[in-house]
Structures are given as structure tokens and as C-alpha cells.
Amino acid sequence: xxxxxxxxxxxxxxxxxxxxxxxxxxxxxxxxxxxxxxxxxxxxxxxxxxxxxxxxxxxxxxxxxxxxxxxxxxxxxxxxxxxxxxxxxxxxxxxxxxxxxxxxxxxxxxxxxxxxxxxxxxxxxxxxxxxxxxxxxxxxxxxxxxxxxxxxxxxxxxxxxxxxxxxxx
Numbered sequence: 001x002x003x004x005x006x007x008x009x010x011x012x013x014x015x016x017x018x019x020x021x022x023x024x025x026x027x028x029x030x031x032x033x034x035x036x037x038x039x040x041x042x043x044x045x046x047x048x049x050x051x052x053x054x055x056x057x058x059x060x061x062x063x064x065x066x067x068x069x070x071x072x073x074x075x076x077x078x079x080x081x082x083x084x085x086x087x088x089x090x091x092x093x094x095x096x097x098x099x100x101x102x103x104x105x106x107x108x109x110x111x112x113x114x115x116x117x118x119x120x121x122x123x124x125x126x127x128x129x130x131x132x133x134x135x136x137x138x139x140x141x142x143x144x145x146x147x148x149x150x151x152x153x154x155x156x157x158x159x160x161x162x163x164x165x166x167x168x169x
Contacts, residue, residue, distance in 0.1 A: 002109075002110070002113040002159070002162055002163055003107070003109055004109070004158070004159055007109070008109070008155065008158065010151055011028075011108045011109045011155065012108070013025055013108070023147075024147060024151070025104075025108050027145045027147055027148045028104055028111040028148055028151075028152070029060050029061075029063065029064050029101070029105060029108075029111070030060075030061065030064055030145075031111060031115075031140075031143060031144060031145065031148065031152070032060070032100065032104045032110065032111040032114035032115065033057045033060050033061055033101045033114070034143050035097060035101065035114045035115045035118045035140050035143070036057050036094070036097040036098040036100070036101040036114045036117075036118060037057050037098075038118060038136075038139065038140075039090070039093070039094045039117075039118045039121040039122060040053060040057070040094055040097075040098060042090035042091050042093070042094040042121045042122075042125065043083070043087075043091045043094035043098070045091070047087070047091065052076075052079045052080045052082065052098075053084075053094065053095045053097075053098035053099070055076055055079070055080070056073075056076040056077050056079065056080035056101065056102035057101055057102065058076075059073045059076035059077075059102050059105075060073045060077075060102045060104060060105055063105040070105040070106050071106075073102045073103070073104075073105035073106070074102065074103050074106040076102045077099040077100065077101070077102030077105075077106075077110075078099065078103075079099075080095055080096075080099035080102060081095065081096055081100075083095045083099075084096045084099065089124040089125070090120075090121045090124035091121075093117045093118070093124060094117070094118070094121040096113070097113070097114045097115075097117035097118045097121060100113030100117055109155070109159075111155075112152075112155055112156060112159055113163070115140050115156075115163075115167075116164060116166045116167070118136060118140070119133050119136050119137060119140075119166040119167075120164065120166060122135070122136045123136075123166075130169075133166060133169050137167060137169045138169075141153070
């Protein structure tokens, strides 16, 4: 479970009583999609014929462009997580990263789920898991748009414990 017990109003959209703008929500979704796509090959090497995680990432990007509804992106995220269930290790984590990314359309706080599962994916196959996590975390930080950088970094500090402490790098 990567969602906090107490929601941060900065990660709740304005129309739902928070302060997150649609523009920043879209940036969070795109960043989560980038994090998931960065490790997607770990899944595709194991399950070449299963396109659900790749489709989930495509759906959240389509949601940002206004081409699909939030419900369609969220459903695609659920399907990607379904692809993960029978797997283990990096392949499983990569599919979960894609699922979490697609669910950002529904709840912005899933952005850390995509990032955390991506870090878990690279750690699962690395000779030096700590170094792999550090490299992946730095790569993720480098992809952060300036507009949401401090929000995400603060969210990582705040929710690190519910994200398996993967951001302790």
C-alpha cells in the first residue's frame, strides 16, 4: 500500500478540495509514466506477449492529452497490476510500476507508487542493489519537471516509510 493514511492536500485536485492544479496533476502523471516506462523492459523480457503494462502507460499519457477518461486510465492500471500478480521479482515490480502510473489519473499520490516500484525493479536484478537504487532514483529526479520537483521530493520524504524506504538513497 503506497497511499498515506492522511492525504496531503497538495496532491488532491482543486475540484476535490485540495490545491493540485490540473497542469501539475498532468505533470505528475507524465513523470510516473516515464518512471514506469524506464523499467518496462524487465516485464517485457519475461512476458513478451502481455501488453497490459505498456498499454497502461499509453493510457495515462492519453489521459493527459484528454483522449481518454480518468476511468479508462485507472482501469488500464488495474489490468497492468493484474499482469504482475503471477510474476516475481523485477518483472512483477515493473508491471506494478505501470499500473501505478496509470492510476495517477485517478489519485495523484500514485505517482510515488510508480517510482517506488521502478526502483524495486532495478534492485531486483542488480549485482549491487543499493547502487542500482541510487542510480534509478537520480535518474527519476533528473526527469522531474521543475514545477513539481519540490512537491515530489517532499512527498518522497513524507511517504518513504510506506514505499518500502526505497527513497533512502
